[in-house]
Amino acid sequence: MQVVYSDDELLHNPLNEMTGGEWKPYVESPKRLVSIKNFIDRHPEFEVVDPNDYSLGPILDIHRQDYVCFLQSIYEEWVAEGKPAEACLGETFSLPAMTGKIDPEIVRKTANKSASGKMGYYTCDLSVCFVKNTWRATYASAQVAISAAHRLTEAIVSKDKSQSIYALCRPPGHHSSHQMAAGYCFVNNAAVVARFLQNYTFEDMNKAKKPYGFDLEAIRKQKFSTGTATEKKKILIVDIDYHHGNGTQDIFYDDSSVFYVSLHGSPDYPYFTGSAEETGRGEGIGYNINIPLDPKTTTDAIYLDNLERVLNQQSVVDFKADIIIVSMGLDTWHEDPIAGMKGLVDMKTYRKMGSFMKTSASCIGRPVLFVQEGGYTVEKLGDLAGNVLQGYLET
Known part of the structure; x- marks a missing residue:
């Protein structure tokens, strides 16, 4: 499996945040990516590749220009x-x-x-902190995700059997909406690549692709091409981050071409979204499924049962997605310092999560793009990510 990654993603490094009424060291640390990258580097089934640059165009297909x-x-x-x-x-x-x-x-x-x-x-909360290189890291994170989507499309077009890829993104994205940063998230990477896959033909992607390089003034002044696709691919987003992806839900809430599924701890951040009653709006009614789980009582078996059930649910199967995007949060682990399902204690659970993305009725035979979201148990993060990906590869 190819893994798209950039060192620029490490440059966002605030010192502190306000959490639970206390000033604490910033949890969304560069050490998160270092932990995962170290695991990837030790395992030959993964190939690390550099991102390319696709300009602001795909980002502006999701986020407002003033934002x-x-x-x-x-x-x-x-x-x-x-x-x-x-x-x-x-x-x-x-x-x-x-x-x-x-x-x-x-x-x-x-x-x-x-x-x-x-x-x-x-912005909407005190986890959103900007330092000198926050935009540089955020831009790199988005280009990593877009590059992964392009490489996945290339595999689809060439009928390559390995139609899966991992975008090792940081900062994460699923709390960010059209015009708001929240929960450590600035650009919604999963949403950006969903639209990129829908709006851009393979030829458009090749045309937009440039060597990656960060130049603030050049990015501000850059001209970019837009997608010319006339038929939108159907995208299923499966969000397994501990927290509800309020931003992703909001972006696609009235869109029937993107089916959003989220399993998350509740009650917990972001506190105002993520109920089972939120099923979409307008054309999007029925294309949004939230599965709130009690973090105090959810065990490995309960979590896997809910994940397997929703991925085999008839409405999700009948959607007939062309591509699966997994918002791969790893903060469900019981030791996570700011989240965690207290009964998720078996590393094999994460292996099964990955395997479900290949064997479930809604996913079988579909290309899969893993996009890194949260997860803050730094010393275990590489193993957690590796188990999800290896679970997918070994199935």
Whole structure:
């Protein structure tokens, strides 16, 4: 299995975060990727490859342009206003109860008058911290995911038997929506690659592909091509991160071409989304399944039973996905410092998770793109990721 990875993803390295009323060392650390990369490097069934650069085009197919401009420039603006260079962090957030009766465009213009206003408008919690190279790492993470999608498409077109690939992404993405950063997430990598696979033909991907290289000014000024696909592929996103992927759900909530399935701990972050009652809206009704699980009582057997059942559920099977995207969070492990299902104690469970992505009725015979999301037990993270991937490969 090919693994797409870039050292630039390690450059986002805030010192602290506010969690549970305490200032703590930043949990979404570069050490996470180092742990997984070390495992990958020790196992010959994996081949690490560098990303290419596909410009901002695929990112802007998901995220609003003003939001992407915010990601590119907020740290510079924050420092220019004389604020602390070690951390750009929100303090006041734009909630509907505060601004609900005001024209949204007026709210946006008012918020954009200061760095603190922008932080409150485009972020929603204290886990979202910008440092000098946050945008560089975020851009690299997105290009890693897009590169993986292109390589997977190449395998499909060439009828290569190994139609699976792993995007070793960091920062993660599934909490980020069209115009909001949340839960350590800035660009929603899974959503970006879902649209990329739908909007871009293989020829479009080849045309957009450039050597990877980060130049802030060049990225701001770059021109990019857009996809010309006339028929959208059907994408099934299976989110096995401990936390509900509120951003991914929101992006595709009224879209019948993307089926979103999430198993997650509840009640827990993000606190306001992830109920079983959330099934989609408009054309998207029936294409969103949430399976909230009690983190105190969920065991290995209970988790696997729920995962296997939903992947074999008739509505998911009948969707007839063309491609499976796995939002591969690993924070379900019982020792995770900020999450964890207390009964998930067997590493073999993760092997079975991976195997289900090949054997389940909704997944069998489909290409699979694994996109790294959360997981914070650094010393175990490589083994956890490796078990999911090896479980898939060995099935």
